[in-house]
Amino acid sequence: MNVLFALAPALPLGKSGKFVAAAYIVFVVLILVYVGIMAIRSERTERELAELQRDVEAARAREDERERETVNS
Amino acid sequence: MPSTTYGKGLRSLSLATIATIATALVLTFFYAPLDADQGFVQKIFYLHVPLAVVSLCGFIFGAGLAIGYLRTGDRKWDMRSYVAIHMALIFGIGGLITGSIWAKASWGHWWVWNEPTLVSFLIVLLLFATYQPLRFSIEDPERQSRYASVFSVVAGAFVPLNFMAVRLAQQYVHPRVLTLGGGNLPGAMRLTFLVALLGIALLYVTLWKYEMTAKYTRMQVRRLRRTLLGEDTIRPSGRSAAPS
Numbered sequence: 016m017n018v019l020f021a022l023a024p025a026l027p028l029g030k031s032g033k034f035v036a037a038a039y040i041v042f043v044v045l046i047l048v049y050v051g052i053m054a055i056r057s058e059r060t061e062r063e064l065a066e067l068q069r070d071v072e073a074a075r076a077r078e079d080e081r082e083r084e085t086v087n088s
Numbered sequence: 089m090p091s092t093t094y095g096k097g098l099r100s101l102s103l104a105t106i107a108t109i110a111t112a113l114v115l116t117f118f119y120a121p122l123d124a125d126q127g128f129v130q131k132i133f134y135l136h137v138p139l140a141v142v143s144l145c146g147f148i149f150g151a152g153l154a155i156g157y158l159r160t161g162d163r164k165w166d167m168r169s170y171v172a173i174h175m176a177l178i179f180g181i182g183g184l185i186t187g188s189i190w191a192k193a194s195w196g197h198w199w200v201w202n203e204p205t206l207v208s209f210l211i212v213l214l215l216f217a218t219y220q221p222l223r224f225s226i227e228d229p230e231r232q233s234r235y236a237s238v239f240s241v242v243a244g245a246f247v248p249l250n251f252m253a254v255r256l257a258q259q260y261v262h263p264r265v266l267t268l269g270g271g272n273l274p275g276a277m278r279l280t281f282l283v284a285l286l287g288i289a290l291l292y293v294t295l296w297k298y299e300m301t302a303k304y305t306r307m308q309v310r311r312l313r314r315t316l317l318g319e320d321t322i323r324p325s326g327r328s329a330a331p332s
Contacts, residue, residue, distance in 0.1 A: 031127060031128045031129040031193055032128060034129055034132065034189050034190070034192065034193035035128060035129060035131045035132055035193075037189050038132045038135055038136065038185075038186040038189045038190065039135060041182065041185045041186055041189070042135055042139070042182055042186065045178065045181070045182050045185075046291075049178060049295065053298065053299065053302060056302055056306075057302060059306075060302065060305055060306045060309060063306070063309050063310075063313075064309050067309060067312060067313050067316070067317075070313070070317055071316050071317065074316075074317060
């Protein structure tokens with residue numbers, strides 16, 4: 016970090032530095048919030064997919080049982 | 089089953105975005121010289137201006153996609169337009185907040201009402217902020233898509249007109265560093281700005297594709313449920329601003 020600061024053209028981390036930091040933090044926070052919301056949505060889709068898989072398997076099991084009953088009778 | 093895949097190339101695009109934004113940050117803080125007038129606080133320029141430019145271009149992009157819907161009636165164009173405008177709004181809010189921070193640092197005020205560029209940007213942003221409530225207010229999906237597309241085209245056409253009107257205005261408080269004649273940015277600053285602009289533009293495209301992929305996947309899951317288990321197994325999603 017010290018090397019980076021030595022390379023930088025005299026970073027004034029005083030009053031103006033706070034404003035610059037605030038602007039870039041706002042940008043990062045905005046992206047993070049967006050990614051967070053998208054992650055929640057992805058989770059919901061994943062849940063819906065798992066639910067669909069469960070329902071399809073249950074429907075198939077019901078169908079198999081019906082077929083077996085038809086064969087038995 | 090439609091063959092559209094929005095996730096294609098998303099990984100390489102994401103990597104390109106990260107690399108470009110990282111390069112832009114390095115150039116901003118370690119290469120671009122300090123501004124003689126504003127000093128260090130001018131570094132906000134490399135974030136604020138690309139966000140604002142990409143946001144305005146995003147609104148125009150959304151309008152272009154809405155034309156696609158009006159021409160074809162295919163709802164995938166409406167979805168694309170919706171996501172484009174939604175993303176442009178997020179970038180616009182980012183541009184507005186960073187601009188406000190910059191204004192406070194260099195002018196001493198969070199907002200300056202007699203500055204045409206600021207106020208015109210706010211007008212555009214507020215105009216597009218009504219896009220979501222407009223969609224939400226219309227229940228019928230077909231009408232929702234059609235009305236929203238017409239709105240997007242008209243509001244999108246307003247963006248360049250608004251930009252030109254501000255450029256033609258006499259009172260210039262906002263610095264004019266980018267003009268068709270090359271502007272007055274020194275070489276190192278211009279290079280940094282262009283890389284930052286490319287980075288933010290790539291970020292916009294990446295997030296647009298990311299959201300389109302997520303929405304399209306969800307739609308496909310619902311379609312699959314309908315095909316495998318029947319229409320009655322779909323839970324009603326209720327009124328929504330987003331195309332379904």
